[in-house]
Structure formats: C-alpha cells, structure tokens
Amino acid sequence: MGRPKEFDVDEALCAALQVFWRHGYEGASLTELTDAMGITRPSLYATYGNKEELFRKVLDRYEQSHMCFVAQALAEPSVRSTIEKLLKGYADVLTDPMHPPGCLGVNSAVCGGEGSGAIRQELIARRSLSEDTLRERLERAAAEGELPPGEDPADWARYVMSVGLGMAVKAASGASRAELERVAELALRALPTARQDAKVA
Amino acid sequence: MGRPKEFDVDEALCAALQVFWRHGYEGASLTELTDAMGITRPSLYATYGNKEELFRKVLDRYEQSHMCFVAQALAEPSVRSTIEKLLKGYADVLTDPMHPPGCLGVNSAVCGGEGSGAIRQELIARRSLSEDTLRERLERAAAEGELPPGEDPADWARYVMSVGLGMAVKAASGASRAELERVAELALRALPTARQDAKVA
DNA sequence: TTGACACTATATCGGTCGGTATAGAATTCG
C-alpha cells in the first residue's frame, strides 16, 4: 500500500555505480549522486539508507556484474590460464570505454589515508577476500603438483593481486588497454615454466 | 627587516609531509596540517602559498629525501640489480615504521576520480616522469645488448612501475615489508634470464 | 469517500572545507 516509487531502484543503483567509479567514494557527493540517479536526497536515504550503505550496495553490484570474469578465471584448468584470464580480464574492465577508467574499489580505496573509517576497511577486507580465493585456487594447484614444490601459493596470490592493483592505478592515470595487456603478459613470465619445473623436480 | 619567523620553515614542511603521507592530499585538512606544523593558518599561507603549493613543496621534499634510492638503483650496473634495488628499496620505504604506510604519491593520487584537478594531473605527470627515467635506463641496457632483442624497454618500465604501484596500494592496506619483498622477488622472475637470453640469441 | 500510508520536493540543519580580513605583537631601520 502507499504510493509506489517513481524510479527504478536497480537503475538508480547503476547510475550511482558510475558516479562512485568515476569519483571514488569520498569524491562522490550526494548532489552528484542524486543528480545522476534522477532522485531526490530523501528518496536516496529512504531507499538505500545512507551514503555508506549505498556504496556497499554498489560494491556488491560491481563485483557481481563487472568482476564476474574472476569466477570464470578461477575455473580455468591451469594456473597459468587462471592468472592470464584474471589479469587480462582485469585489463579489459579497467579500460572499458563504457565505464570510468580504473577500478571502483581502488579508486575509492587509497583516499583518506589510514584513519578514514569503515569504507576503507571494507575495501581492504574485500581485496583480502579476493586474494584468499586466488590463494586457495593456487593451493589446490600445488596439491595437485602443478605448482613446483617450494612455491608458496600465498606469495603468488599476493603477487598477482599487486600487479592487478598496479594496473588499476595506471588505468586511472590514463593507461591504455594495450599497455595494461603488455603488463599482464610480462607479469605472466614470472610463472615457473615447465622446463624450470622439470629442472627443480 | 621586520619580525622574524617563529618557526622553522623546513621543519614545518617535514611535519606537513607526514600529514599528507598519512591522509593523502584531499584527506589532509588545513586544521590537521597547521596543528602538526605548529603554525597558524595565515602563517601557512604567507609562507607556502596555499594548500596546493604546500603539497608541491612536500612532493619535492619527498622525492629528494625518501625516494633517493631510485637514483642509486638506476646507477646499478645491470638491469636486474637496477630493478631489484628499485623494488626492494620501494618496499622498504612503503613499510618504514618511521613513516605512514604506503606511498605519499599513491595515497594522494587515486582519490577524486578523474576530474579532480591539478594535483591529480601533477601526480600522474610525476609518475610518468619516473617511468620515463626507468625506460631510458632500460633503453641504454638494450643498446648495450643486455636486454634481449624483441624486449621493449617501455613495456618493462611500465611493468616495474605497475608492480611498484600495486605494492604501494598493498602497503597502504597493511601489507608487511616481508610480504612486499616477496612480491618484488616474484616480479623479478619475469626478467629474461641468461639461459633464455642465450636461447633467443 | 476517507483515512492511512509511502513517496517526493523544498528548505534547512550543524559541521567542516579552503582561504582571508583585521588587529595586535615583535623586530629592524632612520
């Protein structure tokens, strides 16, 4: 009962995603958000709670829609193809002209230093979770003998994440897709090759 | 003639550096800055111009004092030792307990999205300059035959910068020095080895 | 029709932002 909403909740969320992506969490003002979403300020608060909760909902949507390639990459048969799909897919998203350059999470992360509050911790936790997922995939590979003994899956997961984060910063600075793909290719060269594998074994 | 300053200009600049490092450019408020510097707001404007100019002076000091290892690394004899000193030295600074974690430039960079203004462009330009310097060092190595033919110095410089930027983000997220050193070690594995070099040649 | 209800619109809240005008205090010159 009562008066129905005059806007599409999901569509407005998508508009908010674009604004947060472009300006980061703190850089996106409520005025910008409501303008882009086509709703008024009280509507935003009634529907999404507040700026923080809106951003969390945006983050969820971002991971589900734009980061869906991650799950596909983790399902790849080999470590190499997994990491390759991961970094190449990331390069694609970071430079997709349909969206602002860079990564929503990274664009919103660094700002505010260390005492800034809950959103910063939330982003750190989400990145940590992503790294854990990759590490578990690599641990499985190690258990199956694909990773040479002595190679630490945690180290490799951290390395891949670092390269990805660096690519995100470079994308936000204007790097092209081709440039980021070259970064991904060079990053892949660090992986132990079959020859090196045999040499160690 | 006139009344002398009651504070040390360089010392106050150093205090401002700490604040900007911890909170980023936009995250550092004038109140925080003046409190840390031990001066009043009009003194800050009379001495350093405004917040932007103060930050530029801080950036200069940061590069000269905390990034001095870069010049040493570029003077290393080999490509490998250059990149190793570069990444290891960066890991050191990023996790030095004497300073806030992460990189002043990166902590101040991503925030504000893409339209944020002059400071953002300044930081992008400085990073681009750093990458150019590294690329020139690698071009020299390539000309001397240290880099195998077919290897693009620009690609390698971009790759090293990306790894460094990623390390900076991870450091700001709480990564330890040991973790970043492991990232640097794995990143170094991407470098062409003597064996691969010989194989190509 | 008539409430009850949920949405929208306007105007505004206290707080903080970067930046300054103004007045008082301290030093060097003539």
Place this chain on the structure above:
DNA sequence: CGAATTCTATACCGACCGATATAGTGTCAA
C-alpha cells in the same frame, strides 16, 4: 624614539559536506 615592516592570533568568509524535518502528493484499502 617612532615609523616601517613582517610576523602571529582571532575571528570570520562563502561554499559545500552528509543528513533531515517538514510539508505536499499520489495510491492503496476499507
């Protein structure tokens, strides 16, 4: 001394921040 100069201190500027109170508007059930 007194005038000129340069610093410091207080108080304040308009603008914007995130968040809301209040009033008006549309839609349902009874």
